[in-house]
Amino acid sequence: MKLTLHVWRQNGPDEEGRLETYDAPAVSPDQSFLEMLDDINEVLVTEGKDTIAFDHDCREGICGMCSQVIDGVPHGGMDRTTVCQLHMRVFNDGDEVFIEPWKAKAFPIVKDLVVDRGALDTIIQAGGYTSCHTGGVADGNALPIGNPTAEYAMDAAECIGCGACVASCPNSSAMLFTGAKVAQLAVLPQGEVEAKRRVNMMLEAGKELGLGNCTNHYECQASCPKGVDVKFIAKLNREYIKALL
Amino acid sequence: MILDGKCPSGPIETSWDRARFENKLVNPSNKRKYKILCVGTGLAGGAAAASLGELGYSVHAFCYQDSARRAHSIAAQGGINAAKNYPNDGDSIYRLFYDTVKGGDFRAREADVWRLAQVSNNIIDQCVAQGVPFARDYAGYLDNRSFGGAQVSRTFYARGQTGQQLLLGAYSALSRQIKAGTVKLFPRREMLDLVVVDGEAKGITVRNLCNGEIESHWGDAVIIASGGYVNVFYLSTNAMGCSVTAQWRAAKKGAYFANPCFTQIHPTCIPQHGEHQSKLTLMSESLRNDGRCWVPKKAENCEKPAGEIAEDDRDYYLERKYPSFGNLAPRDIASRAAKEQCDDERGVGPGKRGVYLDFEDSINRLGEGTIAGRYGNLFEMYEKITDENGYKQPMRIYPAPHYAMGGLWVDYNCMSNIPGLFVLGEANFSVHGANRLGASALMQGLADGYFVIPYTIAGYLAQTKPGAVTTDAPEFKESAESVKGEMDKLLSINGTKSPSALHRKLGSLMWENVGMARSEESLKDALAKIPAIRDEFWSDLKVVGSGEVFNNQLEQAWRLADFLEFAEVLCHDALNREESCGGHFRTEHQTDDGEAMRDDENFCYAAAWEFKGAGNTPELHKEPLKFENVKLAVRSYK
Ligand SMILES: Cc1cc2nc3c(=O)[nH]c(=O)nc-3n(C[C@H](O)[C@H](O)[C@H](O)COP(=O)(O)OP(=O)(O)OC[C@H]3O[C@@H](n4cnc5c(N)ncnc54)[C@H](O)[C@@H]3O)c2cc1C
Ligand code: FES
Numbered sequence: 001m002k003l004t005l006h007v008w009r010q011n012g013p014d015e016e017g018r019l020e021t022y023d024a025p026a027v028s029p030d031q032s033f034l035e036m037l038d039d040i041n042e043v044l045v046t047e048g049k050d051t052i053a054f055d056h057d058c059r060e061g062i063c064g065m066c067s068q069v070i071d072g073v074p075h076g077g078m079d080r081t082t083v084c085q086l087h088m089r090v091f092n093d094g095d096e097v098f099i100e101p102w103k104a105k106a107f108p109i110v111k112d113l114v115v116d117r118g119a120l121d122t123i124i125q126a127g128g129y130t131s132c133h134t135g136g137v138a139d140g141n142a143l144p145i146g147n148p149t150a151e152y153a154m155d156a157a158e159c160i161g162c163g164a165c166v167a168s169c170p171n172s173s174a175m176l177f178t179g180a181k182v183a184q185l186a187v188l189p190q191g192e193v194e195a196k197r198r199v200n201m202m203l204e205a206g207k208e209l210g211l212g213n214c215t216n217h218y219e220c221q222a223s224c225p226k227g228v229d230v231k232f233i234a235k236l237n238r239e240y241i242k243a244l245l
Numbered sequence: 246m247i248l249d250g251k252c253p254s255g256p257i258e259t260s261w262d263r264a265r266f267e268n269k270l271v272n273p274s275n276k277r278k279y280k281i282l283c284v285g286t287g288l289a290g291g292a293a294a295a296s297l298g299e300l301g302y303s304v305h306a307f308c309y310q311d312s313a314r315r316a317h318s319i320a321a322q323g324g325i326n327a328a329k330n331y332p333n334d335g336d337s338i339y340r341l342f343y344d345t346v347k348g349g350d351f352r353a354r355e356a357d358v359w360r361l362a363q364v365s366n367n368i369i370d371q372c373v374a375q376g377v378p379f380a381r382d383y384a385g386y387l388d389n390r391s392f393g394g395a396q397v398s399r400t401f402y403a404r405g406q407t408g409q410q411l412l413l414g415a416y417s418a419l420s421r422q423i424k425a426g427t428v429k430l431f432p433r434r435e436m437l438d439l440v441v442v443d444g445e446a447k448g449i450t451v452r453n454l455c456n457g458e459i460e461s462h463w464g465d466a467v468i469i470a471s472g473g474y475v476n477v478f479y480l481s482t483n484a485m486g487c488s489v490t491a492q493w494r495a496a497k498k499g500a501y502f503a504n505p506c507f508t509q510i511h512p513t514c515i516p517q518h519g520e521h522q523s524k525l526t527l528m529s530e531s532l533r534n535d536g537r538c539w540v541p542k543k544a545e546n547c548e549k550p551a552g553e554i555a556e557d558d559r560d561y562y563l564e565r566k567y568p569s570f571g572n573l574a575p576r577d578i579a580s581r582a583a584k585e586q587c588d589d590e591r592g593v594g595p596g597k598r599g600v601y602l603d604f605e606d607s608i609n610r611l612g613e614g615t616i617a618g619r620y621g622n623l624f625e626m627y628e629k630i631t632d633e634n635g636y637k638q639p640m641r642i643y644p645a646p647h648y649a650m651g652g653l654w655v656d657y658n659c660m661s662n663i664p665g666l667f668v669l670g671e672a673n674f675s676v677h678g679a680n681r682l683g684a685s686a687l688m689q690g691l692a693d694g695y696f697v698i699p700y701t702i703a704g705y706l707a708q709t710k711p712g713a714v715t716t717d718a719p720e721f722k723e724s725a726e727s728v729k730g731e732m733d734k735l736l737s738i739n740g741t742k743s744p745s746a747l748h749r750k751l752g753s754l755m756w757e758n759v760g761m762a763r764s765e766e767s768l769k770d771a772l773a774k775i776p777a778i779r780d781e782f783w784s785d786l787k788v789v790g791s792g793e794v795f796n797n798q799l800e801q802a803w804r805l806a807d808f809l810e811f812a813e814v815l816c817h818d819a820l821n822r823e824e825s826c827g828g829h830f831r832t833e834h835q836t837d838d839g840e841a842m843r844d845d846e847n848f849c850y851a852a853a854w855e856f857k858g859a860g861n862t863p864e865l866h867k868e869p870l871k872f873e874n875v876k877l878a879v880r881s882y883k
Contacts, residue, residue, distance in 0.1 A: 042743055042745065058319065060320055062320050062406065064315060128420060134696075190374050
């Protein structure tokens with residue numbers, strides 16, 4: 001099939017960006033979206049032109065590296081699918097496709113579709129852990145954790161840290177990202193001890209980074225490639241109130 | 246030269262305890278004066294950096310991704326082994342040790358494997374304390390499953406995302422230390438040189454991948470935990486950025502590369518779909534617990550839909566050949582068996598390079614719900630990629646390059662032959678011998694990072710003066726200049742071939758000639774052709790863009806330059822090892838029914854290669870392996 005792509009090109013953080021148009025004349029339905037871009041880049045190389053820069057690594061939907069807004073939707077709007085797992089069979093011959101980077105003040109553009117998501121690491125550094133030292137911990141079975149609790153923690157821990165939630169939110173809020181980590185650790189006995197401190201520190205860090213508040217648009221859940229549930233934002237709010245009391 | 250692995254002597258059961266006691270300690274108040282550089286933030290590097298930071302050392306950690314959380318450890322699906330024996334099914338430290346030595350086809354060091362088995366239990370405790378949400382039963386206790394041919398259930402798992410959860414655990418510990426100020430993280434940096442001063446590792450040269458700057462970093466010791474090198478085959482289950490570069494740059498500065506020919510081909514991957522494919526996707530081998538491998542008995546049936554092939558016309562080849570292990574036969578054996586069926590023209594799917602993995606019987610026995618509960622995410626992934634429903638028709642799978650057992654040579658302390666250079670995780674060669682068992686790489690990465698290096702690095706540091714060598718040493722400037730020179734060279738060739746076109750070319754040569762089966766002829770052919778690809782690279786490569794900004798093309802080209810030198814050493818190793826063992830199968834050395842023939846008389850050693858320049862034969866150094874606790878025996882899974 002044949003597609004026309006409109007791709008965001010920007011040479012550096014302080015440069016002007018613009019959409020440029022490329023033809024994709026021979027796209028196979030079995031290709032992934034990134035393999036389709038690889039082909040475009042191969043052609044650009046033979047023409048001696050600068051290739052389209054994009055982030056990617058595992059290409060299995062787990063590292064959270066790939067980050068593209070496709071036709072206005074982070075990761076392209078296929079349910080629970082990252083860009084690298086999006087396959088071309090969902091497109092139709094003749095489609096025009098718009099490809100842009102994550103857009104959020106907290107994520108400056110490095111080049112083209114590549115952004116700096118260091119803000120998410122800063123949030124985790126603020127308190128997204130249990131303060132246990134290597135060695136000197138109890139046996140793994142010392143504290144039984146009911147299966148439903150373990151499953152709940154795992155649901156929250158599915159987050160791949162890609163930042164689609166921030167990119168899709170009209171307020172550029174990282175509440176889903178933050179809530180998932182806060183919830184995972186708050187329900188486990190190992191994390192409960194520091195729950196109050198953690199929620200305060202992580203929310204504070206988000207605020208300092210210029211990330212917005214949640215006003216219940218739920219775009220984050222819709223764009224999350226792992227289907228992380230907005231119930232974790234509710235849990236975040238409950239943990240925050242608990243910490244105030 | 247005969248290499249000394251510095252293994253503790255005496256009874257193996259107490260070897261690690263004695264070694265820990267005998268190791269020197271660094272005075273607590275001095276620790277912060279020592280700076281340690283850690284290249285890699287995967288399970289091995291992340292755990293090491295966090296643990297060393299906790300001890301008070303000043304750690305600088307580097308990774309090429311934008312965040313420490315994205316190292317390729319994240320992609321591990323199946324699980325992590327430990328000798329907890331929670332299920333009471335006969336496991337023990339000794340059994341895990343025994344299985345690993347035997348599974349590695351007797352090409353690993355016994356003492357290193359013992360230590361790994363011993364600390365395996367601490368790893369699980371540590372991860373639980375970090376909040377890793379391992380699977381639990383209804384009573385709230387940790388669940389285990391049997392994995393990759395083990396006859397006990399010793400594998401801990403977190404859905405199909407064990408690597409992700411363990412890495413996020415290590416990443417959280419690392420983040421805590423970054424906050425505490427003991428660790429400083431340098432993401433989007435590529436290590437491009439090891440700086441050696443007076444024969445000891447004292448720093449690295451890296452490129453900042455965002456702005457192209459070449460930076461010098463000094464350290465009192467350098468850790469490399471950069472993962473594996475199977476992207477030398479181009480198509481593999483590794484991430485696109487995985488490379489041999491960090492290891493190779495150390496090798497070019499004199500570090501020996503051990504057993505590079507021990508590469509693991511994983512039996513259960515999604516077959517290749519076309520010419521432009523960029524990578525292969527692994528389907529966790531836990532699927533073999535409930536899936537049965539088969540191909541049609543007759544070649545003429547291969548085009549038919551699976552459902553139309555009668556039961557009697559199906560060849561469940563693993564069950565036929567290995568009745569006691571069946572579909573759970575170890576990876577090297579299962580991969581070769583799949584290849585044999587396809588070479589026999591009985592493969593299925595596009596190009597007939599595929600075999601079926603069939604869940605019908607399990608679904609009939611347990612119900613689709615149970616199977617979905619166990620592997621739902623894998624079936625989903627399979628469908629996304631192939632557009633086929635694995636519940637309704639058998640999956641198609643084919644082997645793909647997956648893991649590197651070989652790596653930089655290290656002694657028992659995880660130190661290479663260059664003093665001050667430590668190598669952890671998949672990047673070293675130490676514990677898996679010629680074949681790694683499932684769920685043992687995660688265990689090794691975390692063992693090295695959390696529980697080995699914090700002890701062994703002290704032995705080296707205690708006898709060095711902190712901060713004695715800094716970036717003022719002339720070696721740093723020389724290194725930075727040579728890296729810059731290389732970059733300019735890569736950008737100025739201005740030929741016609743893209744880095745990925747040339748990588749594809751190297752990869753297909755390596756896969757055909759040095760993949761699942763190797764012969765003197767195929768290896769000599771590869772050795773004749775690699776230099777030609779290398780020449781093509783240096784004369785006809787085209788790297789667009791500049792060195793001063795983010796440039797995927799330049800990164801890829803640079804990594805390929807190293808693969809093109811390393812591939813040759815891999816071939817020399819495979820040619821030298823005139824035996825078949827583990828993942829290394831030499832067609833000249835097999836029994837009448839096609840099983841591997843090991844040669845303990847002549848090859849019971851680790852082969853450590855010293856690089857002598859591209860195109861030259863590397864020099865072989867041998868470390869003889871002794872087996873005092875597990876008797877050398879033919880590894881049979883019949
Ligand atoms: C798809 C898949 C599934 C797997 N499943 C399992 C499983 O179920 N159980 C199991 O035990 N094992 C499994 N493995 C194997 C296991 O995941 C790996 O062997 C292990 O995670 C490697 O960890 P590591 O820390 O050594 O390296 P990695 O996690 O690969 O980390 C390498 C680090 O080094 C950095 N780096 C590399 N080169 C450079 C450079 N030049 N400069 C700067 N930084 C650099 C990277 O940025 C990264 O931080 C699987 C592997 C794959 C590919
Ligand atoms: S490249 Fe890893 S999630 Fe897409």
